[in-house]
Every structure is written in C-alpha cells, then in structure tokens.
Amino acid sequence: MKTDVIVIGAGGGGAVVAKELGELGLKVLLLEAGPWYGNRKWPHPNAEQGETGSTSPEDLDIHLFKANYNKLEANMNDLISGKLRWGPANREQPLWSRIFQQSGFAWQNSGVGGTTQHYLANSPRSFQTAINQEWPLTYRDLIPYFEKVESELPVEFAPSTAKEELFYYGAKKAGWSLLPALDVSTPGYRPQPNAILPPNAQLTNLDYSVEQLSWMEGCTLSGHCVNGCPHGPAVDKIAKRSTNVSYIPLAMKTGNVEIRPNLFTYKVISENDPKEGIRAIGVKVRNTWSGEREDLYANCIIMAAGSIESPRLWLNSALPYNNWIGRGLVNHNMDMVTGIFNRKELIHTIGKTDINPYTGHNSGARFDYPGLGSIQVNGASPGIMAAFSYALSKSGNSSSDFNGENDSFLKGRVIGKDLIELMADYTRSFNILIVTDDDVQYRNGVSVFPGIQDNHGPIPSISYTPTKQTLSKRRKLVNIATDILLHAGARKIIHADWPDRLMIHIMSTMKMGYVVDRNCESFQVKRLFITDNSVLSNGLGGANPTLTTQALASRTAERIYQKYF
Amino acid sequence: MTQASKSSWTYSAQLNFMAVVDTICPSTVYIHEAGWSIQYGGIDLDIWGYLLMEFDSLPDPLSEETSQLFDAAALHYCSKQEGLSVISQPITGFNGFFSTLSREDRLMVLALLENLQIPLENLPGQYQNNPALIRNMINSIYQLTIFGYYSEWYGYGAARTLSPESRHLCTYPISWGYTGYPGPSFGYRVYKKPALTIKLLQNHSKYEN
Numbered sequence: 001m002k003t004d005v006i007v008i009g010a011g012g013g014g015a016v017v018a019k020e021l022g023e024l025g026l027k028v029l030l031l032e033a034g035p036w037y038g039n040r041k042w043p044h045p046n047a048e049q050g051e052t053g054s055t056s057p058e059d060l061d062i063h064l065f066k067a068n069y070n071k072l073e074a075n076m077n078d079l080i081s082g083k084l085r086w087g088p089a090n091r092e093q094p095l096w097s098r099i100f101q102q103s104g105f106a107w108q109n110s111g112v113g114g115t116t117q118h119y120l121a122n123s124p125r126s127f128q129t130a131i132n133q134e135w136p137l138t139y140r141d142l143i144p145y146f147e148k149v150e151s152e153l154p155v156e157f158a159p160s161t162a163k164e165e166l167f168y169y170g171a172k173k174a175g176w177s178l179l180p181a182l183d184v185s186t187p188g189y190r191p192q193p194n195a196i197l198p199p200n201a202q203l204t205n206l207d208y209s210v211e212q213l214s215w216m217e218g219c220t221l222s223g224h225c226v227n228g229c230p231h232g233p234a235v236d237k238i239a240k241r242s243t244n245v246s247y248i249p250l251a252m253k254t255g256n257v258e259i260r261p262n263l264f265t266y267k268v269i270s271e272n273d274p275k276e277g278i279r280a281i282g283v284k285v286r287n288t289w290s291g292e293r294e295d296l297y298a299n300c301i302i303m304a305a306g307s308i309e310s311p312r313l314w315l316n317s318a319l320p321y322n323n324w325i326g327r328g329l330v331n332h333n334m335d336m337v338t339g340i341f342n343r344k345e346l347i348h349t350i351g352k353t354d355i356n357p358y359t360g361h362n363s364g365a366r367f368d369y370p371g372l373g374s375i376q377v378n379g380a381s382p383g384i385m386a387a388f389s390y391a392l393s394k395s396g397n398s399s400s401d402f403n404g405e406n407d408s409f410l411k412g413r414v415i416g417k418d419l420i421e422l423m424a425d426y427t428r429s430f431n432i433l434i435v436t437d438d439d440v441q442y443r444n445g446v447s448v449f450p451g452i453q454d455n456h457g458p459i460p461s462i463s464y465t466p467t468k469q470t471l472s473k474r475r476k477l478v479n480i481a482t483d484i485l486l487h488a489g490a491r492k493i494i495h496a497d498w499p500d501r502l503m504i505h506i507m508s509t510m511k512m513g514y515v516v517d518r519n520c521e522s523f524q525v526k527r528l529f530i531t532d533n534s535v536l537s538n539g540l541g542g543a544n545p546t547l548t549t550q551a552l553a554s555r556t557a558e559r560i561y562q563k564y565f
Numbered sequence: 566m567t568q569a570s571k572s573s574w575t576y577s578a579q580l581n582f583m584a585v586v587d588t589i590c591p592s593t594v595y596i597h598e599a600g601w602s603i604q605y606g607g608i609d610l611d612i613w614g615y616l617l618m619e620f621d622s623l624p625d626p627l628s629e630e631t632s633q634l635f636d637a638a639a640l641h642y643c644s645k646q647e648g649l650s651v652i653s654q655p656i657t658g659f660n661g662f663f664s665t666l667s668r669e670d671r672l673m674v675l676a677l678l679e680n681l682q683i684p685l686e687n688l689p690g691q692y693q694n695n696p697a698l699i700r701n702m703i704n705s706i707y708q709l710t711i712f713g714y715y716s717e718w719y720g721y722g723a724a725r726t727l728s729p730e731s732r733h734l735c736t737y738p739i740s741w742g743y744t745g746y747p748g749p750s751f752g753y754r755v756y757k758k759p760a761l762t763i764k765l766l767q768n769h770s771k772y773e774n
Contacts, residue, residue, distance in 0.1 A: 046730045071749035072734070074716035079709075080619045081729040091729040094624040103700035150763070157761040165757070180761055191761050203756045210751040220752025231752070358746060359753045382744040383716030391711040392704060396676060413707060415589045416668075420604060423715060426744035454624070499704065 003029045003298040004565065006283055008265045008313070011114015012546045013531040013553040014304030015243035015251060016149070020557030022254030026565060029258050029296065030251070031285060033305075034110025035089030036261040037117075038065030038235050038244070045261075046083065046091045049289035053260040057252040060235040069230035073381040076227040077118060084109040084118045084228060088288035089262055097454055098308065099461040104501020106308060106462065112261055113244025114306070119546060120225045120363040120378075121195040121240050123155045126548045127370045127541030128185050130437070135537045136513045139183075145551035146182070152250070153241045155547070156198050157191035161221060161360030163430040164191070165350045166341075167377045170488025171367060174480075179368065184543070187369040192376065194361055195241035195547075196225070197232075225362035226380050262288045266456040268301055268317040270525055278320060280528035286455060300527045300564055304553070307506040307534040308460045311446045314510070316457040320524040324514035326446035330539040331503040332373065333466045333474050335434035337481040338389045339490030340425045349489055354427040357385065363433070367480070371437065372473045373542025375481045378431040386423055389431055390414040394499040409482075411495045422494065432481040435505070436474040437542040439467045446509050464501050507545050510534035519559035520552060527564065531556050574617055577660035578632035582613040584664035585635065588671045589710045604743055610719040612710055614726075619709055630690040631702060635663035638674045641683050642666075679703040715740050717748075 005021050007014045010032035018030045035045035040061045042050035045068065068083065069076070076083050080095060086108045087095040098106060109115045125146050131139040149155070158164065168178075171189040179188025200218030202208050213220050214231040219239040222231060229240035236249035251257040269282040282297035303310045311326035343353040357379025365377040379385070391413060398412035414422055422429070444465065448458035466474075482493050510516060512535045515523065520535050522528040531553035533545045540548055592606030607613065620628040639662045663674060677683055678699055685694045692699055718725070722735030741748055 044730075072717045074713070074718050075729070075732065078619075078712075078716075078729075080622050083729075094622060097624045100697055100701065103697045103704065105701070105704075156763055160757040160760070161753075161755050178760075180766060182763070182766060193763075199756050200752075203752065204754050210754070214751035221755055222750045222752045224749065227749075354745075356753075359755055381716070382741070382746045383712045383714075386715040387708050387712035391707040396679065397672065415672075415707070415711075416591055417593060419590070419711070420593055420743070423744050426746065 003027050003296070005029070005300045005302060005560065006031065006296060006298040007302045007304055008283060009033075009114060009304035009306065009309070009532065010112045010243070010248065010259060010261075011304060011306065011532065012116045012243055013533070013549045014114070014302070015247035016550045016553040017302055017304065017531045017557045018257050019247045019251035019254065020554055021560065022251050022256040024557065024561045025256065026561065027256050028251070029260065029298065031263045031265055031283070032112050032259065032261045033088070033264040033288065034112070034261065036112040036259070037068040037083070038062070040064065042261065045089055049262065053258045055252060055255070055258045057236070057249050060249060060252070062232070062234050065235050065238070066230045069228040071224045071227050071230065073227050073383045077384060079105070079107070084111065086110055090289060097459045099449070099452065099459060100501060101461060101463040102465070102501060104462065104464065104499065104503065106503040106506055108306060108308070108506070111244070112248060112259060113242045116242040116546065117228055117244060118226050119242065120361070121242070122192050122363055122366070122376065122544040123150070123153065123195045123547040124193050124366065124368070124543045125182055125184070126543045127368065128183060129370050130538055130541030136518045142548070142551055145555045146547065148554055149547060149550045150193075153195040153246055154197075155193050155195050158194045158196065158361045158364035159199050159221070160191070160364065162350050162352055162355045163357050163377050163379050164360065164365040166355060166430065166488045167365045167484065169349050170484040170486075173487035174484050176367065184368045185370060187367070189365065189367040192361065192364050192366050194364070195246070196361055197239045197241070219361070221360045223358040223360060223362060223379065223381070226384060264288055264456050265305065265313065266316060268303075268313060268319065268528065269295065269297070270317070270319060276526045278524065279526035291455070300529065300560055302529045302531055304530070304532045306532050307509045308446050308462065310530055310532055310534045311509045312448055312458075312460040315448045322515055322524055324511060326509050327442050327444070328440045328508045328511050328514070329444040329446065329462070329464055329506065330438040330440055330508045331464065332505045332539055332542060333436040333438045333470050333500060334502060334504060335474055335478055335498045336389055336496040337432045337434065337478055337485065338429055338494040338496070339432070339485035339488065340422065340492040340494070341428045341489055342491050343428065345489035345491070346428065355379075355430050356427050357430045358382075367484070368542070369477070369480070370541055372476055373437040374435045375477055376433045376435060378433045382423065382426055385426065385431065386419070389494060389496055390419055390422065392499060392502060393497045395497045398494075408491065409493050409495070411497055414494060432485065434474060434477045434481060435542050435544070436470055436477060438470050438539045440508055440511075440538050441467060462501070464503075466500050505533070505539070505545050507533040507536045507539055512537045519563070520556040521559070529556055529560060575629060575632070575660070577636070578617065578629050579613065580661040580664035581632040581635045582616050582628070583608050584666075584671055585675070585706055586613040586616060586710050588668050588675070589707060590714045591668065605739060607710055607714050610714060610739060611725060612713045612718065615713040615718050616706070616709055625691060627691065627702070630692060633689040634678070634692050634699070634702075635674065636660060637688055638678050638683055639663040639666055642670065642674045642677055675703060675706070715744060717741075
C-alpha cells in the first residue's frame with residue numbers, strides 16, 4: 001500500500017492521530033518500537049518475533065490480551081524486566097538506556113498503547129490560565145477537541161470507593177469546595193475525569209460472579225489500572241481506555257491504518273526540495289528482534305515517540321539546528337504523601353474498618369489549585385504502593401522514632417521494622433500524589449552525546465533541576481495534602497519527599513511556538529509533525545497531560561489533511 | 566526457604582546482596598500473649614536473588630561491581646570510624662566485607678554512598694567518578710528491595726530463575742499475607758454512584774471565558 005503518513009510511536013498521541021487520519025481516508029503506517037499484546041499475529045509477543053504488521057480488527061484477541069495482562073505487578077510493572085517496561089519486546093534483552101546527568105528515572109512503557117498501558121487514565125483538561133497565558137493557542141481553541149476526545153474515549157467522572165470518600169470528607173472538612181466542572185479556574189476537589197468506562201450496572205447483582213462481570217462491559221473496580229486493565233468482553237471494550245484498546249481498534253476499523261510493532265525508528269530522512277525547502281520524506285527503522293534495517297517513505301512524517309525519544313530522534317537525524325530541541329522539560333516535580341488510619345476513625349468517617357486502597361480506580365479523586373498544581377488520590381497493589389510511598393526520597397531515611405514523641409509525622413524513606421509496621425496497615429492507608437505546576441526552564445531537557453550510543457544511535461541524556469518557585473509550590477501542595485489527610489482522621493502521615501528527577505509526566509521538550517507551530521508542524525522541516533507530550537508549551541498548570549495531547553493530536557490530524565492532502 | 570539462584574554470582578556478591586536486603590527488609594519476631602510469630606525478611610523471600618537478577622539484566626550488568634562498591638564503601642566507612650587515613654589505592658581482597666558489618670553500619674555505608682562522601686576516583690568499574698550512577702543505584706536498591714518484597718516475587722518459587730516470560734506463580738506470595746492484599750481480582754462490589762457525571766454538567770454549565 002502507498003503510504004500517505006508515517007506515525008512514529010503508537011502511544012497516547014500517535015494512536016489518536018493515526019485513527020483520525022485513517023478516518024479522513026489517508027493511508028497511515030503506525031510504527032511502534034515495543035510489543036503488541038492481544039493481537040493474534042503476535043501470540044507470544046515477548047518470546048517470538050511474530051509477523052510484520054496488522055491492519056484488521058479481526059486480529060485483536062481478548063483471550064490473548066487477558067493472558068498477557070495478568071494483573072501481577074512485578075510481571076507487568078518491573079522497571080527492568082516487566083512486560084510494560086521501556087525496552088524491546090524480548091524481555092531477555094536489556095532495557096533501552098537513558099543517561100541521567102544527576103540520577104533519576106523516567107517511567108515509560110514501550111508497546112502498542114505506549115505509556116497509556118499503565119497510566120491511571122486520569123484525563124482532566126489543562127487549566128485555563130496555563131494555556132491562555134503561555135500557548136500560541138487559546139483554551140477556547142482546544143475545547144472542541146477536548147470534547148471530541150472525551151466523547152470518543154470516553155471520559156467520565158470516577159465513582160467513589162473508600163479512599164475517594166475519605167478524601168472528599170477530609171477536603172470538605174479542611175474548608176475546600178467541590179468543583180463540579182471540567183474547565184478549571186479556581187481551587188477545589190472533584191472526582192477524577194477518567195478514561196474508564198462507568199462501572200458495570202450489574203456489579204452489585206449477586207446473580208453474576210465477579211469473574212462473569214470481568215467479561216462484561218464496564219469497570220469492575222478491580223484496581224488494576226496501573227498494572228494493565230484486562231477487564232471487558234473484547235479488546236476494544238476493555239474498561240480502562242489505554243490507546244491499545246480505544247484509538248488503535250478504531251484506527252484499524254478505518255481499513256486505512258497498518259500498525260507495525262517491534263520497529264524502532266532511529267532516523268528521519270529529509271531532503272531539500274526546491275519549492276518547500278527542507279522536508280521530511282521518510283524514516284529509517286530497525287527490527288528489535290532481527291536487527292534488520294529498513295527505509296520507509298511517506299508524504300508526511302509524524303513524531304509521537306514521547307518527550308524523550310522525539311528530541312533524540314530529531315538530534316540523531318541531522319535535521320536543522322534549533323536551540324529549543326529537547327529544551328524546556330517539565331515533569332510536574334512529583335511527590336507522595338501517605339496517610340495511615342485507625343479502624344475506629346474509619347468506622348466514624350466512612351462506615352468501614354478498612355480503606356483497601358487496591359479497590360476502585362487507582363486514582364478516582366483530585367484537588368486542583370491553579371497556580372500551584374494538583375493533588376490526586378492514589379491506591380495500588382502493595383509492591384508499587386510500598387516502593388512509591390516508602391522507598392524513594394531525597395531526604396534520606398526517616399529518622400523519627402515511632403515510639404518517640406513525634407511519631408505522627410515522618411519524612412523520608414522508611415525501612416526495617418518501621419516499614420513492616422506501616423505495610424501491616426496497608427489496608428488502612430492511602431496515598432496522595434503531588435503534581436506541581438512546574439516552571440519551563442531552558443536548562444532542563446534532553447540532549448545526546450555522540451560517543452554514547454546503542455543500536456539506535458546516540459542515547460538520550462536527561463537533565464533537570466527544578467526552580468525555587470517549583471519547589472515552593474510543591475511544598476504548599478504537600479501541606480494541603482497533609483492537612484486534608486489530617487482532617488480525614490489520619491493518625492500518621494508519611495511524606496516521601498521524592499527525588500526531583502522521578503519522571504512520570506514528561507512534557508514540553510519540543511515546545512509549540514519554539515519547535516513546532518500552532519498546527520504542530522516543525523518550523524524548520526516541512527511535513528514533519530509532532531503529536532506527543534513534547535509539543536505542550538508547559539506543564540498545563542499541573543493537569544495530567546494525556547487528554548490535552550490527545551486533543552492536540554486530533555486537531556493536528558485535521559491540519560495535516562487540510563494542508564497536504 | 567532461600568533458594569540458591571544462579572551459580573555465576575560470586576559468593577561475596579551473594580553475601581553482600583543478602584546483607585543489603587536484610588538491612589532494608591529484615592525478618593522480625595513478634596512476641597504476643599499467645600506466643601510468638603515470625604515475619605520473614607528479604608533474605609528468606611529471595612529478594613537478594615531478585616536484586617542480583619535485576620542488576621544483571623541492565624544494559625551493562627552491575628551485580629559484581631555493585632558488590633565491590635559496597636565493600637569499598639564499607640572499608641572507607643570503617644577506616645574513618647577508626648580514624649585511619651583515607652585509602653587512596655583501589656581496594657581488592659576485601660570481598661564480602663560489607664556483609665560483616667552490623668545493620669546500623671550497613672545503613673551508614675548506604676548513606677555514605679548516597680551522599681557521595683567517599684573518594685569517587687577509586688571506585689570499581691562503572692562507578693568510578695560516576696556520582697549519578699551511584700545515586701541511581703542506591704535509589705534502585707531501596708526501590709527494588711521494597712517492590713520485590715511486597716510484590717508477587719516470592720510466589721514464583723522454582724520459576725524465579727527462568728526468563729521473565731516463563732515465570733508463573735508456583736506458590737502463595739507470602740508477603741501478601743503481611744499486608745492483607747488479596748491478590749489480583751476480577752472485581753469488587755463496592756460501587757457507589759458517582760456524585761458527578763459529565764452529562765449532568767453539560768446540562769448545567771457552559772464554558773465562560
């Protein structure tokens with residue numbers, strides 16, 4: 001098939017632009033470096049190379065999908081060898097390397113669906129002020145695309161389980177108001193707008209076993225968002241709407257999109273056209289199983305490889321110099337605060353003795369504060385919960401004595417007997433994730449050193465140091481979270497004080513207005529577009545980035561079609 | 566219940582990784598009126614084997630070099646404690662020294678490394694003059710030990726040494742019992758009607774600039 005558009009990366013943004021262009025009748029080739037779970041052409045995606053590509057929704061297989069997404073946290077989310085790691089499909093091969101200039105790590109997934117495979121599906125709109133003051137587009141420009149993506153995924157406010165109820169109780173007692181809105185301009189708490197299907201209407205009907213319910217449409221509140229949701233009657237009806245179960249099946253239904261996993265794109269091919277100037281005409285790819293290399297050509301090229309790999313790809317492709325390539329990285333400078341509760345207090349507040357943080361959406365409630373960022377309820381399986389609550393800190397090991405006077409507030413890592421005691425209270429604890437409105441700084445970003453390379457060229461080198469202002473906002477959010485937990489009745493608070501370079505929301509390394517124009521086309525290379533988190537002009541004020549990136553990808557698809565086809 | 570995992574690891578690397586895991590997740594005895602009970606620690610649940618496998622699965626395997634790094638830092642720490650002059654030569658012949666220290670001292674050694682309070686030029690292999698790697702390694706030691714301990718790792722039993730693709734649960738992951746986690750589920754009947762729906766919002770509010 002003659003290819004109109006090549007999309008690099010089948011994650012949160014690439015899958016959306018591929019589907020939209022397919023619907024407009026263009027022939028799209030969607031390239032993905034990682035594996036594809038749940039497609040018959042790759043029955044053993046981590047053990048065998050499988051076939052080259054897939055175009056038909058008939059290839060999607062729910063039984064295979066469920067066998068692969070087995071809900072066990074080490075199997076799925078181990079950073080080095082898990083199914084959802086950042087590396088090639090063959091788990092006996094090592095990860096893809098990154099250099100952190102000051103230590104750190106970036107939590108990303110390779111594979112069809114990209115990092116949305118383990119995202120919590122939180123899909124808030126960006127804060128209005130963060131767009132209107134700093135973007136080449138206005139918030140109003142984005143609204144029709146927010147609405148389109150919200151209806152297609154779809155997005156719905158999360159139902160409450162115990163941790164959300166307790167959060168609302170604490171937030172209300174702390175003096176905050178409910179914010180019944182999608183468009184945020186004032187502080188307040190609300191249910192998370194999540195890309196998760198509403199709960200199965202039969203969930204409380206005892207005529208159905210929970211196993212039967214897990215084969216029906218709708219969320220079963222099983223709490224496996226972060227480890228990969230496998231529940232639903234068909235791949236395209238899975239409850240949590242990662243792009244591998246939402247936009248990918250829709251893209252395939254157009255009959256115009258071919259998806260090829262296991263292909264790492266390591267170079268964009270360009271030429272100097274007498275009329276257009278420098279323009280992108282193709283890509284060089286390498287098969288991660290066979291090492292075989294291939295050149296592929298199309299009329300337009302779209303980078304959607306993520307905020308680390310997209311700048312790396314530009315820098316490794318000998319494209320024109322732009323001093324903002326890779327620059328301006330923001331990551332919401334996250335942190336974690338954990339509350340531990342007594343049975344007696346819980347009975348009083350939520351009428352139950354336990355919170356059971358492993359139930360419900362992994363994050364079903366949030367509090368937004370334009371100007372500071374947001375805080376979000378979190379609950380997960382115990383390995384992930386323990387690692388993110390008690391193992392990661394920039395202030396070393398917690399020194400407070402549990403039997404001493406100051407035993408209700410801890411800061412830092414917790415190990416040994418203290419850790420054992422805290423995890424014995426796992427069912428009576430929940431976390432609050434701190435998501436800071438992080439300042440864009442030129443000094444922060446992604447670069448490459450020519451001497452340090454893997455099979456795909458010089459590897460990305462990441463540097464990030466937060467501003468004083470970012471750190472001050474983070475402290476304020478930690479205080480708000482602590483206050484809410486105390487008002488909810490927590491008897492113990494543990495502030496992890498995460499290292500600054502623990503990156504989950506990675507954004508703004510190919511900024512709109514600096515690297516790409518309003519239509520996400522590169523200023524310097526015609527026919528080269530970007531549709532991942534890297535084009536966001538800032539950190540959206542502290543809103544999770546996926547929905548905004550998807551809205552932009554949807555808008556970009558229209559612009560590509562209008563301009564070049 | 567500890568399983569000797571892979572013969573290629575040196576004895577000293579095995580000792581040092583057991584020692585570091587024991588520092589973070591020790592076994593604990595609870596004494597109560599009815600008698601006593603044990604909570605198995607990271608050594609018992611083979612988390613040291615997990616760490617060694619993880620470190621050897623990196624693009625540049627690090628298990629042996631990390632073990633040597635622990636020994637070098639332990640020697641530096643003890644020299645300082647004794648008021649001896651700082652050792653200026655690359656250190657050899659002290660294999661497994663880290664594992665001979667008390668838990669408190671091992672913790673001090675980890676802190677020394679994390680705070681880079683050790684001459685970086687004499688450290689083994691990739692750690693030499695590489696503060697970012699040292700800090701990343703220390704964070705990973707804590708993170709992987711705690712993640713491994715509370716995840717299903719122990720339950721892989723005899724399948725632990727297989728490639729990740731071939732692992733399957735052979736036994737109950739003991740640490741689930743320590744937290745009350747029931748394991749993966751098909752769902753929970755804890756449904757509460759959402760207070761807010763998008764449809765409700767659309768009927769009541771419109772965007773105002």
